[in-house]
Amino acid sequence: MSKKIIKIEALKREFTMGTETVHALRGISFDIKEGEFVTIMGSSGSGKSTLLNILGCLDQPTAGNYEIDGVKVKNLSRNELATIRNEKIGFIFQSYNLLVRTSAIENVELPLLYNSSVSTEERRERAIKALEMVGLGERLHHTPSQLSGGQQQRVAIARSLVNNPVMILADEATGNLDTRTSYEIMSLFQELNKKGITITFVTHEPDIATFSNRTIVLKDGGIMQDYNNHDIQSAAEELAKLPKQDD
Amino acid sequence: MRLLNLFKIAFKAIVLNKTRTLLTMLGIIIGVASVIAMLAIGEGSKESIRSTISSMGSNMITIKAGSDTRGGVRQEASIMESLTLDDYEAIKEQATLLSYSTPMVNGSGQVINGSNNWPSTIYGVNPDYLNIKVVDLQSGSMFTDAEVKSASKVALIGQTVVDNIFPDGQEPVGQMIRFNNIPFKVIGVLEEKGENTFGQDQDDVVIAPYTTVQKRILAIDHLNQVMASAISEEDAPQAVIEVSEILRTQHKLTATEEDDFHVRSMEELISTFSSTSEMLTILLVAVAGISLLIGGIGIMNIMYVSVKERTKEIGLRMAVGGKGSDILMQFLIEAILISITGGVLGVILGLGATVFIEKFLHWPTSVALYSIIISFVVCAVTGIFFGWYPARKASSLDPITALRYE
Numbered sequence: 001m002s003k004k005i006i007k008i009e010a011l012k013r014e015f016t017m018g019t020e021t022v023h024a025l026r027g028i029s030f031d032i033k034e035g036e037f038v039t040i041m042g043s044s045g046s047g048k049s050t051l052l053n054i055l056g057c058l059d060q061p062t063a064g065n066y067e068i069d070g071v072k073v074k075n076l077s078r079n080e081l082a083t084i085r086n087e088k089i090g091f092i093f094q095s096y097n098l099l100v101r102t103s104a105i106e107n108v109e110l111p112l113l114y115n116s117s118v119s120t121e122e123r124r125e126r127a128i129k130a131l132e133m134v135g136l137g138e139r140l141h142h143t144p145s146q147l148s149g150g151q152q153q154r155v156a157i158a159r160s161l162v163n164n165p166v167m168i169l170a171d172e173a174t175g176n177l178d179t180r181t182s183y184e185i186m187s188l189f190q191e192l193n194k195k196g197i198t199i200t201f202v203t204h205e206p207d208i209a210t211f212s213n214r215t216i217v218l219k220d221g222g223i224m225q226d227y228n229n230h231d232i233q234s235a236a237e238e239l240a241k242l243p244k245q246d247d
Numbered sequence: 248m249r250l251l252n253l254f255k256i257a258f259k260a261i262v263l264n265k266t267r268t269l270l271t272m273l274g275i276i277i278g279v280a281s282v283i284a285m286l287a288i289g290e291g292s293k294e295s296i297r298s299t300i301s302s303m304g305s306n307m308i309t310i311k312a313g314s315d316t317r318g319g320v321r322q323e324a325s326i327m328e329s330l331t332l333d334d335y336e337a338i339k340e341q342a343t344l345l346s347y348s349t350p351m352v353n354g355s356g357q358v359i360n361g362s363n364n365w366p367s368t369i370y371g372v373n374p375d376y377l378n379i380k381v382v383d384l385q386s387g388s389m390f391t392d393a394e395v396k397s398a399s400k401v402a403l404i405g406q407t408v409v410d411n412i413f414p415d416g417q418e419p420v421g422q423m424i425r426f427n428n429i430p431f432k433v434i435g436v437l438e439e440k441g442e443n444t445f446g447q448d449q450d451d452v453v454i455a456p457y458t459t460v461q462k463r464i465l466a467i468d469h470l471n472q473v474m475a476s477a478i479s480e481e482d483a484p485q486a487v488i489e490v491s492e493i494l495r496t497q498h499k500l501t502a503t504e505e506d507d508f509h510v511r512s513m514e515e516l517i518s519t520f521s522s523t524s525e526m527l528t529i530l531l532v533a534v535a536g537i538s539l540l541i542g543g544i545g546i547m548n549i550m551y552v553s554v555k556e557r558t559k560e561i562g563l564r565m566a567v568g569g570k571g572s573d574i575l576m577q578f579l580i581e582a583i584l585i586s587i588t589g590g591v592l593g594v595i596l597g598l599g600a601t602v603f604i605e606k607f608l609h610w611p612t613s614v615a616l617y618s619i620i621i622s623f624v625v626c627a628v629t630g631i632f633f634g635w636y637p638a639r640k641a642s643s644l645d646p647i648t649a650l651r652y653e
Contacts, residue, residue, distance in 0.1 A: 058566065058646050079570045086568020093650070097563045101263050111567040113256065116249040159567070 005166050005198055006032035006055065011064035013050050024050040026221040027064060032167070032200060037193040039201045039209040042218035049171075051218065052202045056089055056169050057081045069166045086114050090160025094172035096152045098144040104131060104155045105140040111163045130158035134188060150181035157188065167198045174208060180242055186211045187235035211235050253573060257580040260553075271549045272589035274542025275629070279593025279622045280600055281535035283614065287601040289528025291612035296520045300513050306480055307379055308345070308487060310338070310473040310494070313508045328469040329498065329507050335473050337497045344486035347375040348475035350457050354465045356427035358404070358412055358453060365411035369402075369426055369453040371460025372474070379476045387420040387435025390456055398458040402431035405450035406439040426453055429463050483512040539622070542589070543629035550582050550637035561641050562649025575642035582634020583627060590626030594619055 013025040024047045032038055042048040053059035054066060057073055058081075066073045069088050076084070085091075090111075098107045108127040112118045118126070131137055134154040144152050153173060160168050170189075174182035190211060193199050201212060209215045210233040217225040261268050312330040335350045342348070352371040357364050370376070374389050390401045404419060413419050419433045431453075440449040461467055477486040487510045494508050554561070561574055569577075598614060605612045 053647050056566070058650075079572070082565065082568050082570040085566060091566050093563075097559065097566075097650070099560060099563075102259070106259075110564070113252045114249075114564075114568040114570070114573060116252075163568075 002034045004031045005034050005069055006030075006200075007065065007067040009065040011051075011054065011066060012062050013047075013054060013059070014062045023221050025054075025061070028218075028221075028223050029064075030216060030223065030226060032198065034166075034198055035193070035196050036214055037189070037199045037201070037212040038214045038216060039203055039212040040216045040218065041203060041206070041209055042224075043204060045220075046218040047221040048202050048204075048218050052169065052171055055200060056091060057084045082114075086111060087163060088166045090163065090165040090168040092153070092156050092160050092168065092170040092173045094175040096144070096149075096156045096176075098152055098155055098159075100145070101143055103141045103143055104136060104147070104158075107144070107155055108158045108162050110159060115163065126162050127158070130162040131155070133161060133192070134158045148181075149177055150184055153177065153181075153185055154188065157185075157192075161192070161197070167200055168192070170199065170201045172203055173201065174203070174205070180239065182208070183235050183239040183242065187239060190235050249573075250576070253576045253580055256577050257584055260557075260577075260581055261584055264553075267549065268585060271545055271585055272592065274545040275539065275586050275589030275626060276542075276593040276596055278535060278539030278542040279590050279626060280597035281538055282532060282622045282625075283594060283597030283618050284600040284604065285531035285535045286528065286618035287597075287612040287614045288604065288610060289524060289531060290615050290618075291605075291610065292524045293521050293528070294613045295611040296524060297517055300517050300520070306346075306476040306478075306483055306513070308475045308477055308483060308490065308510060308512045310334075310475070310490060311471070311509045311511075312469075313506055328467075330470045330473065332468070332470060334494060334497050335470060338473060338475065338490055338493050341493050342475070342486065342489055344477055344482045344489055345475045346478050347378045348473060349373040349375040349379060350470045351376075351472040351474050352457050352460050352465055352467065353471055354427075354460065356464070358408055359425040359428075360412040360422065363412040363414060365408055367408050367426075367451050367453055369455055369460055369464060371455055371457030371464075373457060376454065376474070379474050382440065383438040385436040385438050386418075387433070389435060395456040395458055398462055399456060400429065400431050400459055400463065401434045401455065402426070403435040403437055403454040404433055405437045405452040407448055407451040408453060409436055426455075427464055431455060477512070480514070483514050487512050536625075539625060539629065543586070543633045546582055546585055546630065547633035547637060549585075550578060550634055551640070553581075554578065554637045554641040557641075558644065558649050558652040561644055562646050562652065565644070565646035566650060571642040574644075575638045578638035578641050579631065579634050582638065583630035586626045586630030586634075587623075590623050593622065593626070597622075 008031070009029045010027045011025055011029065012023070012027050015022045015024060028051075040048050040051060050059070054061055057068070060076075061074065068084065071084060071088075073081070073084065099110070105124070105127050108130050109123050112123040112126065128137070128140065131140055134157050136151060136154050136158065139147065139151065144155070147155065157168075174185050177185060186208065189199055189201070199212075201208065203209065210229065210231075212229060213232055214228050215225070216223060310330065312328070332350060335348070338345070339348050349372045353368055355366065355368045358367045373395050374392060377383070377389055384403070385406070387403065389403065390399065394401055402424070404424070409419050412424060413422070419436055422433050423430055424433055425431070437450065437452070437454065442448055457470075475486070475490070477483040490510050491506060491508075494510070495506065498507055500507065564574060601612045601614055604610050
């Protein structure tokens with residue numbers, strides 16, 4: 001029985017817009033176990049962004065419990081949340097969010113800069129290792145403007161790996177990429193998942209969900225479906241099936 | 248470790264925006280440079296006044312006859328005859344804070360040597376004069392007390408007089424000259440002192456025993472002045488009071504009567520002139536200070552723009568674990584680095600400008616260490632003060648909003 005990394009119970013999040021109260025999440029519960037590759041799907045307005053923010057410890061629930069790696073997130077201060085993000089979560093964004101005019105290796109080092117227990121040498125070593133894992137070992141000193149979209153997202157993935165998080169949280173990570181490149185990225189995610197890394201992937205593209213082993217579908221702030229995928233597609237195979245590009 | 252990392256991050260941001268950083272620094276650079284240059288000019292002029300005055304003898308005290316209202320008619324001080332040799336003797340005997348003193352009589356006239364002549368002033372004094380005025384002899388020797396007593400016709404002359412009446416470069420010592428047709432034997436030449444700040448040629452003088460000048464040239468028995476020097480510069484104000492009291496007793500003045508003499512120390516002169524130049528310095532520094540303030544506002548402005556521009560970056564830093572305090576420190580360090588670097592460049596530029604002013608404008612300058620320290624501290628404080636608000640704003644951003652910011 002693998003360890004539960006995420007425990008969510010009756011989670012609610014409400015926003016007050018003027019006099020109206022918007023129920024973004026209406027009391028949802030689920031767990032994520034170590035080694036899972038979960039996609040969270042839903043149309044816009046379904047509450048998936050809100051859930052992502054809470055999962056990423058960027059936001060606090062109004063009611064209910066959220067526990068990550070054994071730590072209860074509720075009532076933590078801003079600084080304590082920052083430390084949890086720094087140590088337990090790896091973020092990947094749709095628009096990569098790399099620092100401009102900053103080399104790949106320095107971008108990857110960024111989370112470790114905020115962790116004072118990591119020395120300069122260790123930081124560099126871990127950044128190189130992370131970049132090698134995503135296949136960018138040859139491009140350590142390239143700046144984002146010298147890299148393609150897919151490569152930039154690989155740098156972002158390396159950045160999310162560098163702090164050895166308990167979970168990688170990807171927000172529409174393939175949203176800005178063409179089909180070929182998104183399959184490449186998905187196959188990288190699958191590879192990482194095979195190595196035991198827990199991944200939570202928020203998307204609204206149904207084909208992305210076929211690469212994961214579990215899908216949670218949100219609708220109007222509630223869970224509509226939560227099913228295990230028995231027919232996991234291999235992104236690498238899908239990639240091979242795509243028509244060859246003319247160079 | 249953490250602070251060092253934040254330094255690196257801030258440094259990186261500065262280097263990435265070289266042009267903008269340099270333009271931001273410009274305000275600080277100009278501000279600091281002008282504060283230093285202005286203070287150097289102010290200090291320089293003050294020092295030059297002080298050194299001129301002390302070359303005239305900084306301990307010097309002069310006693311002159313003052314106006315006398317006893318006759319009902321105020322008379323010009325220079326024709327007053329109320330200062331006498333008895334007064335001098337009294338001062339010499341009773342004053343405790345004076346080291347040297349001399350009676351002085353002076354008159355103008357023509358110095359003649361053969362076919363050369365030159366209008367000059369003769370000062371009748373005693374041998375203490377050289378010590379009071381802090382003058383040395385270029386050649387020859389000073390007359391003696393015996394020569395004063397016997398009213399010998401001996402004289403010492405200044406370089407200007409030498410140049411004009413001995414144009415062929417003869418050795419003046421031992422020569423006979425005439426002053427208003429009275430023959431004098433030149434026994435010494437005074438060391439050259441040049442012009443003082445007030446444009447007076449200090450070398451255009453003839454020095455002779457006061458007895459000789461009194462009897463043979465002016466035919467008077469009162470004194471024009473008594474000159475003395477206080478034991479030290481600090482004792483000068485006290486010595487002025489002491490001398491005044493002696494003279495009041497000597498002149499039998501009652502408590503209600505005004506002094507019929509003037510006693511002045513150089514200190515008064517120094518403070519009069521220094522206060523003028525101090526005023527000027529304050530004005531100059533105020534102007535420079537304002538430009539430093541504007542430089543600081545420039546930093547605040549740029550930091551605000553920078554925070555706005557980098558909202559997304561701030562969001563990312565927070566998402567990967569940067570705390571509010573980390574972000575605050577990052578921007579604060581950035582502002583301080585800009586202002587301190589600006590300060591260093593400003594100090595260098597200010598020193599350069601000072602050297603330039605000294606070399607090409609020939610204004611006296613003097614760089615005071617305190618001016619460098621002050622402008623440096625002001626810089627650091629400016630950085631903290633004007634960097635604080637933008638940094639605070641950055642640190643209080645909500646990471647979710649910041650990440651979505653376009």
